[in-house]
Amino acid sequence: MARSLGFIIVLLAVTSICDAVAIFHPISESHRSAALELFSPAAGSFSGLEEAYEALRTFEVLGIEKPDTKDHTCNSVVDTLSSSSSNLKDLYHSLRVNGLLKCKTSKEALTGTVSRLKGGVKEATTLLDYYYSVGGLLLVKDQSSEVDVLLGNADGILRSIKALSQSDGRWRYSSNNPASSTYAAGVALETLSGVISLAASAIDENLIGTLKNDIVKLFDSIEKYDDGAYYFDDKVIDASGHQGPLSATSAVVRGLTTFASTSGTLNIPEEKILGLARFFLGVGVPGNSKDLYYQIDALSCLENNRVSVPLILSLPATVLSLTSNDKLKVRVNTVLGSIAPPLSVKLMQVFSSGSKDAPVLKEELKFDPKEAIHTMDALPEGVDIGEYVFAFEIVLSDPEDKRKYATGGRTKVPIHVTGVVGVDNAKLTLLEGDSVESEKKLNLPGKNDVALSANHLQKLHLSFLLTTPLGKPFKPHQALFKLRHETGVEHIFVVGNSGKQFKIALDFLGLVEKFFYLSGQYDIELIVGDAAMENSFLQPLGYVELDLPKVPEKATRPPSQAVDPYLRYGPKAEINHIFRVPEKRPPQEVSFAFLGLVFVPFLVFLIGLLRLGVNLKNFPTSTVPATFAILFHGGIAAVLLLYVFFWLKLDLFTTLKALGVIGIFLMFVGHSTLSHIASVSVKVKSA
């Protein structure tokens, strides 16, 4: 009971160290090249104004030259703005593109657009209606100072948007659609901040206060990954088809930052803002254009927002070599890679793999302003080869900056330290009983050529020492001793250790059966390797001539050696298919002869009928019975004709259907004919 409890505590401690150990990098050249690839307009122009805006915005944030589609895009912008059939969404997107491209728009077009947008605000019922119209008015305000865009009833609009909110901080899209989403919350926040900045008169402070509380409630539903990334997830797929954490989190970040810029700071813990930045950076380089837009747009919102600006600590290299005296280098940037405010980076703790405690160091790294890199000249004492977790802390020089920037307390980064492992005192000993027969000193990891001969009564010992650059014992991932017979049969043994000393003892007496009683020359190989070891080696050491007793009757055969692997995938023997031999058919002449012969009995039958004096005297003469009689014979002929067609091409189902039809007809006709004949014959009999 106590043991299991202790185990659980250890597990919790280990996981508490294990969480938030990851490294994030700010935006880099790979994002730029991906943007150029993903957003290249097909056929020289963008497929729509929304896509055009996403591409242009991404290029602007990343500092890439806009592609040469300005004319074509501007044309569609001007067309959309002046056309009366554009809806609010089209106007909004074209104004967005116009804001980036600065196309030449006429004052009339803008005035017309503004009046339509204002009308849209008045008549708006759904969240997206408000979003497009308010967003459009805000964009016109930035683009032209001549048009009046201020909203009179700002309080009323805010209240009607707030009416769509829910108690958990999410928003609904319209009052008759109960589905809510976090993406809608982000959109709503952006709209609300737009209304606040367009208000003609001052807004009620209480209303803004409740909106800020709503945001804090929304942040209660934030989710977290183990590496310290925070995100919002939308489990509902809404009408616009947006789904997934990337778009939802991006919308919330956008809404949050625009709201904060218009209404002052919000009470969001800086850990969450940094977590949101980590989430977007942790995506890496997205594979499609929409995801890239969401990522870049959100990061540019986070770059300089009024809540807190996240600072990212990254390392250009996490593998340090002791041999080449690598220095520990740390960068601190904003999410888009810009320079951070004056700060210093301190190395607080160094955890070796698996340990949960480490002494507090508080070593400050030296800052090089030219390269904007913090360097540590020498690694802390006692850092040997292996895996470590370095815990850094960012200390801002200006105390005022503490409120503006999110540094994230202690940032833990996994570091690999590699070095050269010393292999000493290696020797191969042959023992007879307890006395040493021969001892050969080995030169590891260099070349060796040992020639030994042994019989099954002797023992082979191998021993060597492994030491790290700091002189401590080292246990590599692989320490294997291999004996390969001349026929190719291999035997591998693991070399065990106690501290620095690695030893293996092979007693041939016990191994005779394992070796399949194969005598002969065995090549010796030693393999020592580890990820942190720069001089891992696979060394042939020489050979040992082994003399084992004869194979008894019942012994297991050695496994057959694998065929040359190249042969396994080489061409195989050709397969000759044996096709079904068609049945022997008789020659055509024989078949035709018998066809003729089959008709002969029929001819005989006809001739016989004639000779018997067959006549049609009893065929009814008066019209109605005559027609029925004719139809009766016709019906039978039809059925027989149907059978011929059935044999030739029809299938059973159509035949049965047709037969049913003809059969019913035949029944009526036959019944009437035969009953007529029967009545006639009765009359004749009675007469």
Added chain:
Amino acid sequence: MGKSPTTKDDAQALFQSLRSAYSATPTNLKIIDLYVVFAVFTALVQVVYMAIVGSFPFNSFLSGVLSCVGTAVLAVCLRIQVNKENKEFKDLPPERAFADFVLCNLVLHLVIMNFLG
């Protein structure tokens, strides 16, 4: 001239009496008999063909032979029912028997055509 009657003479006398008796049967029964003989001969021709060339495809052979045999059997049934000397079927009008014959033949030939392949 007073030789003892040989077997040949006996056979001939038997044959003659059979012929005279047969000629007394009504014409419609003779027609049916002729039809039966036609059907059986057709079946025989098919069997001889199969004996010569082998039984592939067997289903066609079977369907051919069985159509002949089946129609012969139905004709025999018709003859039994139509024969005025047969007391068992006194009340059955011959037209009804004929109708049955036609119907059964049509069904038989549907099955035969399906099996013919």
